[in-house]
Structure formats: C-alpha cells, structure tokens
Amino acid sequence: MTELKGALIGCGFFAINQMHAWNDVEGAEIVVICDRDPERLDIVGDQFGIERRYSDAEAMFADGGFDFVDIATTVQSHRALVEMAARNKVPAICQKPFAKTLSDAKAMVAACRNAGVALMVHENFRWQTPIQAVRTALDAGAIGTPFWGRFSFRSGYDVFSGQPYLAEGERFIIEDLGIHTLDIARYILGDVSSLTARTRRVNPKIKGEDVATILLDHENGATSVVDVSYATKLSKEPFPETLIELDGAEGTIRLSQGYGLEITNAKGTTRTDVSPKLLSWASRPWHNIQESVYAIQQHWVDQLKRGAEHSTSGADNLKTFALVEAAYDSASRGQTIDVGAML
Ligand code: NAD
Ligand code: 89V
Incomplete structure (x- = not known):
C-alpha cells in the first residue's frame, strides 16, 4: 500500500x-x-x-x-x-x-x-467498539424501528489533572464530552430537529457546567435523552463508557457498564461482551477511546485513498456542533431550540 x-x-x-x-x-x-x-x-x-x-x-x-x-x-x-x-x-x-x-x-x-x-473532524467516540456493536445490531433490524433512546455518560473521574484547561473555560461538559455523546445520539438515531437542555455546575473548583441533561427530537420521530455528568460518584467508576438504552418496536438494546450488550426481541435475550481491544500501547480505562483513535485514523486513510466522504466529515460534524450550540442556548434561555434553522 x-x-x-x-x-x-x-x-x-x-x-x-x-x-x-x-x-x-x-x-x-x-x-x-x-x-x-x-x-x-x-x-x-x-x-x-x-x-x-x-x-x-x-x-x-x-x-x-x-x-x-x-x-x-x-x-x-x-x-x-x-x-x-x-x-x-x-x-x-x-x-x-x-x-x-x-x-x-x-x-x-x-x-x-x-x-x-477533504476535512474530517476527529470525532472518534462513534468508532468505539461498543458503539459500533449497537449500530450493527440496529442495522440488522434486531429491535425493529427505534422510537426512544438514552445516551448516558455519568462519571466522577478526574479529567482535570490530564487536561487542566477543562477547568478554566466558561463552557465545559457539553463542549468537551457531551459533544461526543450528542454525536453518538445522531449516529444511532439520526439527525435532530429540536433540542431542550438543562445544565448545572456542581464542582465549585471549575468555571463551566459539569452536568447536562438534553432532550432530543430526532427527524425520524424518535425521542432521546443525552445525559452527561462529571459530578457523579459511583461505587464502580464507569469512565469513559457511554451507556445506551434503545427501545424499538420489536425489542430493546441495552449497552451496560462493563461493555455488556443485551438484546431482547421475539427470539429471546442475547448477551454479548463488546469490550474494546487493549492495544499494545493502550492503558485502562482509556483503552476504549484509544482503540477508537486508531479506528478513525485508519478510516481517514482508507477514505482519502478512495476519494470518499468520511463518516465524521466537516459537513457531517456541523450537525453535531449545532447541537452543542443549541444546548447552551436552550439552557440559558430555558427554551426549545429549532436545530434545523441553525444549519
Ligand atoms: P494540550 O493543551 O495538551 O495540547 C495542545 C498542544 O497544541 C500544546 O502542546 C500546544 O502548545 C499546541 N498548540 C496550540 N496551538 C498551536 C499552534 N497554533 N501551533 C502549534 N502548536 C500549537 O491539549 P490536549 O489535551 O492534547 O487536547 C487537544 C485537543 O484534543 C482538544 O481539542 C481536545 O478537546 C481534544 N481531545 C480529544 C479527545 C478525543 O477523544 N477525541 C480526548 C482528549 C482531548
Ligand atoms: O474525549 C475527550 O474529549 C476528553 C474526555 C474524555 C476527558 O472528555 O476530553
């Protein structure tokens, strides 16, 4: 090659x-x-x-x-x-x-x-093995047409020691982490027509918001909730896992902490381990993100050589970025935002 x-x-x-x-x-x-x-x-x-x-x-x-x-x-x-x-x-x-x-x-x-x-945004979270597994199950029709979803990232992990700038900006969790979760919601349930958000800051040592709850109306009629927090102290720290719940006309998908994927439909329930690989240079708990970095960069090369559009091209990412801006706007004005009008 x-x-x-x-x-x-x-x-x-x-x-x-x-x-x-x-x-x-x-x-x-x-x-x-x-x-x-x-x-x-x-x-x-x-x-x-x-x-x-x-x-x-x-x-x-x-x-x-x-x-x-x-x-x-x-x-x-x-x-x-x-x-x-x-x-x-x-x-x-x-x-x-x-x-x-x-x-x-x-x-x-x-x-x-x-x-x-070509322009690609390094929006790697959709490339994580567990997220790809959810998308594969949906595409295979495992639960029929999805009508509801929840995309959740709740953690008490200290992200500020590695990335001190995260404590200093007026904006924090939606701009830094929620941007990934919103992109996953789009990747799984499709583009969003309107959005309503609420935010708050729990950690007094940082400037921006560290908790956000966002309600999305998808263009296909599905409804989802994106909830993100860096103020959630749990007995078993889930960082950096995104947990997913999807309800469809013919079944349900649950991606749970510990990378367990459960699919229930008329055939019964299947449980699969969708853990990411631990690459030779990776370290837990970041290995999930690290594997997705490799995957998106390989995708960049493959598509560039074919002259084909990237999954997270600049044009695609405008639709994710609009959700970030809409979430801040909605939280500050207490109103639902028409996302389509922003693009
Ligand atoms: P960092 O501050 O540790 O590193 C940024 C580097 O860029 C610094 O060394 C700085 O000197 C250099 N730099 C800045 N402007 C420059 C310029 N004009 N010319 C040359 N060098 C310049 O930041 P980081 O934590 O590595 O984050 C970098 C980006 O990666 C951020 O946008 C962050 O949100 C993103 N990030 C993404 C993920 C992910 O999973 N996709 C995870 C963590 C961070
Ligand atoms: O992926 C990121 O953008 C990181 C983190 C997972 C710490 O939020 O900044």
Missing part, C-alpha cells in the same frame, strides 16, 4: 494517542511534527523518532513534503490551522471541538470545500 505522509500539529496530552495510532495505521506515517512549545515538540519527536520539527505551522506548510495534516491542538487554533491547510491544498483532520462557534465551523467547511480538500 502506498504510504501517505502526514504532518501533526499540536504535541500535547492527546496527541500521544494519535501518534501511537499512526504507528499502527496501514498506509500512512507521520513525517513531520509542529508545536509552538519546544519542550512538547522534543518530547514527541524523541519518543516517536520524528526528525522534522517546526515551532511554526506556517513555516511547516511552506516547506511541505506531506499529503495531509492532523491538527491536534485545542479549539482556539482550529479555524486558523484548518484555513491554513485549505490555502495550502492539504487535506486536514481537525480535533473536536471543531470550532469555537458554529459560524467558524461553517467557514472552515466552506474553505476546505472551495479548496477541494
């Missing part, structure tokens, strides 16, 4: 997973890295044996020598870096959250479309 050459911008906390995954992905390798922090640049360069290193993304693009760019910085730089990739006609992966605002996200999609380059 021809090797695509990639550049990675942002050598921080999460990029380590992306670099490990690139080592496993078939058909691509990272040949150049960039970080404006020289210490981070050297740590990642030395760990992964990458000689070409830049502190300035503009200079890296000017020198070229790569077929795509993987942007693993935090949200503040996403628009500038995606537009830089578009100007240089380089296909781009952009970490979530895609942008600071929906209008920025729309501009980024337009820039890549006009430049004729």
Whole structure:
C-alpha cells in the first residue's frame, strides 16, 4: 500500500494517542511534527523518532513534503490551522471541538470545500467498539424501528489533572464530552430537529457546567435523552463508557457498564461482551477511546485513498456542533431550540 505522509500539529496530552495510532495505521506515517512549545515538540519527536520539527505551522506548510495534516491542538487554533491547510491544498483532520462557534465551523467547511480538500473532524467516540456493536445490531433490524433512546455518560473521574484547561473555560461538559455523546445520539438515531437542555455546575473548583441533561427530537420521530455528568460518584467508576438504552418496536438494546450488550426481541435475550481491544500501547480505562483513535485514523486513510466522504466529515460534524450550540442556548434561555434553522 502506498504510504501517505502526514504532518501533526499540536504535541500535547492527546496527541500521544494519535501518534501511537499512526504507528499502527496501514498506509500512512507521520513525517513531520509542529508545536509552538519546544519542550512538547522534543518530547514527541524523541519518543516517536520524528526528525522534522517546526515551532511554526506556517513555516511547516511552506516547506511541505506531506499529503495531509492532523491538527491536534485545542479549539482556539482550529479555524486558523484548518484555513491554513485549505490555502495550502492539504487535506486536514481537525480535533473536536471543531470550532469555537458554529459560524467558524461553517467557514472552515466552506474553505476546505472551495479548496477541494477533504476535512474530517476527529470525532472518534462513534468508532468505539461498543458503539459500533449497537449500530450493527440496529442495522440488522434486531429491535425493529427505534422510537426512544438514552445516551448516558455519568462519571466522577478526574479529567482535570490530564487536561487542566477543562477547568478554566466558561463552557465545559457539553463542549468537551457531551459533544461526543450528542454525536453518538445522531449516529444511532439520526439527525435532530429540536433540542431542550438543562445544565448545572456542581464542582465549585471549575468555571463551566459539569452536568447536562438534553432532550432530543430526532427527524425520524424518535425521542432521546443525552445525559452527561462529571459530578457523579459511583461505587464502580464507569469512565469513559457511554451507556445506551434503545427501545424499538420489536425489542430493546441495552449497552451496560462493563461493555455488556443485551438484546431482547421475539427470539429471546442475547448477551454479548463488546469490550474494546487493549492495544499494545493502550492503558485502562482509556483503552476504549484509544482503540477508537486508531479506528478513525485508519478510516481517514482508507477514505482519502478512495476519494470518499468520511463518516465524521466537516459537513457531517456541523450537525453535531449545532447541537452543542443549541444546548447552551436552550439552557440559558430555558427554551426549545429549532436545530434545523441553525444549519
Ligand atoms: P494540550 O493543551 O495538551 O495540547 C495542545 C498542544 O497544541 C500544546 O502542546 C500546544 O502548545 C499546541 N498548540 C496550540 N496551538 C498551536 C499552534 N497554533 N501551533 C502549534 N502548536 C500549537 O491539549 P490536549 O489535551 O492534547 O487536547 C487537544 C485537543 O484534543 C482538544 O481539542 C481536545 O478537546 C481534544 N481531545 C480529544 C479527545 C478525543 O477523544 N477525541 C480526548 C482528549 C482531548
Ligand atoms: O474525549 C475527550 O474529549 C476528553 C474526555 C474524555 C476527558 O472528555 O476530553
């Protein structure tokens, strides 16, 4: 298979997973890295044996020598870096959250479309093995047409030690984690027409909300609840599992803590272990997320080579990002938001 050459911008906390995954992905390798922090640049360069290193993304693009760019910085730089990739006609992966605002996200999609380059948002949660198993069961007609769902992520895990910036923003759980859960709800039950949300902050040491409850009206008539919390202290910590309940006309699906999938229909009940693989470089409890990083990056390469649309293309992710903005808007105004009108 021809090797695509990639550049990675942002050598921080999460990029380590992306670099490990690139080592496993078939058909691509990272040949150049960039970080404006020289210490981070050297740590990642030395760990992964990458000689070409830049502190300035503009200079890296000017020198070229790569077929795509993987942007693993935090949200503040996403628009500038995606537009830089578009100007240089380089296909781009952009970490979530895609942008600071929906209008920025729309501009980024337009820039890549006009430049004729692919753009994929690194929205990896839908690529988790247990989420894929739920989707496979639904597609196989295991429960008939779903009419109700719950997508739940409730945890007391300390995410702030690895990602201190999460404690500092005015927005927290919907923008950082709920964005994944909303994307899973869309992936499983389809696009959303309207949304109602309530939020609160329980942890006094952080600035943003750490609890959100969101009611979604899907275009196909299904109703779902997305509930997320980092203020939930349980006897057995579920981080980073998304739990799912689906009721369909002919049965039910339950994805429970510990990666158990239970399907009940006229044939009876089946129980399957849908645990993610523990990749050689992965560590519990992050292995679920880490495996999905590998899966989405392999998907990027495969689709890029075929010239086909990515599952979480920039255009697709506008519909997830709109749910994030709608949730904050709904929570602050106490009103139901028409999501279709935002797109
Ligand atoms: P981080 O702060 O640890 O790392 C970001 C790095 O980018 C830093 O080293 C910083 O110096 C560098 N950087 C920022 N702007 C730059 C620029 N313009 N040019 C060059 N370098 C620049 O952040 P992180 O925790 O690694 O998070 C990065 C992104 O990954 C965030 O958007 C976060 O939401 C996302 N994330 C995703 C997942 C997931 O499962 N998809 C998990 C964790 C974090
Ligand atoms: O996946 C993420 O975006 C992470 C975490 C799971 C900690 O919320 O920031």
